[in-house]
Amino acid sequence: MSQPPTQKNRANLRDVAREAGVSVATVSRVLNSPALVQEATRKRVQQTIEELGFVRSAAARAINSGRTQILGALVPTLDNDIFAITLNAMENRLVELGFSLVVATTDEDPEKETRKAKELLDNGVEGLVLTGKSHTDALYQMLERRYVPAVVISCFDTEYRLPTIGYDNHKAAALAYQHLTSCGHEDVVIIHGPTEYNDRTQARLDAIAELQGGQIRRAVETELSVTGGAQAVRNLLDQGSDCDALLCLSDVMAFGALNELNRAGKSVPENLSVMGIQDLPAAAETYPRLTTVHLPVQQMGMQAAEGIADWVVHQERPRPIEVQSTLVKRETVANRW
Template identity: 40%
Template sequence: MNDDKSDTLPGLPTLADVAERANVSTATVSRCLNSPDRVVEATRERVLKAVQELGYSPNFGARALAARRTGTVGAIIPTMENAIFARAMQAFQEELRDNGLTLLVASSAYRPQVEDEQIHALVARGADALLLIGHDRSEALYQFLERRGVPVLAAWVHDADNPRPSIGFDNRKAMRMLAEEVIRAGHRDLAMISADINGNDRARERVAGLREAMAARGLDAEALPLIQTRYSIEHGRQAFAKLMRRVPRPTAVICGNDVLAVGALQMAREMGLHVPGDVSITGFDDIEIATLVEPPLTTVHVPHRAMGRQAAQMLIEALRSGVPVAESVELQTDLRLRGTLGPPPA
C-alpha cells in the first residue's frame, strides 16, 4: 500500500498515522487491510479502530481498486424523461457490458442536492466508477470521490480551463457556430429559450456562445431576450408564446435544446406563424425528434453514441490501471441546417 496516493495528499490521514495511533508498524497496518486473516484479532481490532477513528481510506492505487471491485459503474444524469441522454447512456452501457460491467443509472432532476445524495448512494452501494454530466458541483463532492478512490468522469462538456477530466464538446463554441449561421441568414432580433443556467454549465455555455456571436457581429448581446425554463416540450411552448408577444417580435428563436425547440415549433403552428417564413427556430442535440417534426429542425449534432462509448472506455481504463482518468477528450459537433432556419421576414 505504499503507492497509495492518499498517503501523499496533504491533510488526509496516512498509513503511518494509522500505524502510530495503533502502535504497530506500517507493515502490520497494510497486512490488516490486505490479509486480515494473517493478523491476530487483538491487533486487528486495534488497527481497524484506528482506521475508523482517523477516517483513513485505503482506496487509491491499482491493488486497492482491484480488491474492492464490484463490477458496477454508476451514472447520474439530470433527467430520464426526455431522450437527451438516452442514446449516449445506451452506448455507455453496451460498452460497459462488453467489458463485464453493470451500469446503474440515477437521475437527479437537475437538482444539485439530489445529485449529491445519489453520488453518496451509488458509492455506498459499491459503484467502482462514476459518470456525471457537466462540471458544476461542489469541491467537497469531488474530494469525497477522491477519498473513496472512485474514478469520476464528466460528460457533455469540454472546457480547456477546467482541470477535471471530461469527455464532451465545447458547448459555447458549438452554439456560437449555430448563432453565426442564424445571424448570417439576416436575423437581428434574436431571442433564446434556455434551461436554468444555475448549476448547468452546458446551458450557461450555450447562452454565452450565442452572446459571443452577437457581440462579434455588433449586436447588443446584453439585450438578448432570454427565458430560462425547464427542458420540456410544454415549457418550450409557453416560453415561445411569451417571446412572440415582445415588440419588436424576435425573428429567430434559439433554443437550448431540441425538446424546447420542438415545443416552440408546435406553438408557432398553433399561433398561425409559418416556420421559417415568419420566424426561425433552432435546437441543440440532434436527438430523434429533431427529424420527426415538420419542418425538420436546424440544430447542433452531438455525437451521443461516440461520447457514451468513449466515456465507458476511459472509466474502464481507469479501473484497469488504477490511475484516475487524467486526460480530457474533446469531441466535435457539427451543424445540421434543416428546414426551421431561413431568412427573416421582409
C-alpha cells in the same frame, strides 16, 4: 409451498466441495481456471454445482478482488431524451467491457447529486460518470479521499479538475448563433432552460453573449422540455413581441416551439426561423424539419464508458476527449439576405 431460501440455505463453495469430495480450492479452480483441474474431477465438480444449484456470491468475489464491476452514472433526469441516448450507448459499451451500470438522477441539484454519489459509492460502485461541471466541494473531496475514478460528460474543458468527455457547449451555441446571423437574422430570441447549476446552458448563453457584444439581447428562460418550449413561444406570442428567429438551446424546446408556432399559424421559416441544439433523432421529422447543431451524444456515451472503465481497470486517468458538434441545415432557417 416454495421454500423461501432467500440467502440462507443457498449452497456455497464448501457445500459443493464436501458433496463432490474435493477441497474448496479445487472447486474454486473449476470456476476460475478449469484447465488446472483434471477432467474427471472437473466434471464431477461441475455436476455437483449443477445439482446443488450453486451460484458464486458476487460479494465474496468482490471482497477478494476489490472489484465489484459496477459503475455509476449521475444524470439530471431520465424524463426526456436528452440523456437517454447517451446512457443507452454508455450502458451497451460498459456491458461489453464487463461492467454493470447503476443510474441515479439528480434533478440538476448538486446536493442531491452528492447524496446519491455517496450512496452509490457506499454500495460499492467503482467509478462515476457525472454530468456537467456544477458539483459540490463535498463531492470532489469524496472522490479524492476515496480515490474514485470519475469522468464528466456533456461538456469539454481541458482545464477542469476531472477528465471531461463531451462537446464544447460554447462552440455548439456559437455555431448555432452564427448560422442565424450568417443568414441575416438580427433579432434572435434565445430560449433556454434553467441556468442555476446548469453550466452547459450557461456556457451556451455565454457564447451568445460574447457574439452579441457581452450581453444577451433577448432571452427567455423556461422548462427544459417540449412543454417548456411551447410555453415560451406562447408567452412570446401573447406579448405580441416579434423577432427574426428563435434559438432554442436544446432540441426538446425547439420541438415545443415548432408545435406552438404551427398552432399560431406562423410559418417557419417564412415568418421566423427556429434552431435547436442536439439533433435528436426526432429533429429530422419535425414540421418543418429542424435545423440544429448535432451533438454526437452516442459517441460521447461510448467514449465515456471506455474512459471510465479504463481508469478503473488500469488506474490510468483518461485524457479529456472532445466530440465535435456540427451544423445540420434542414428547413427551419431562412436566408434573409
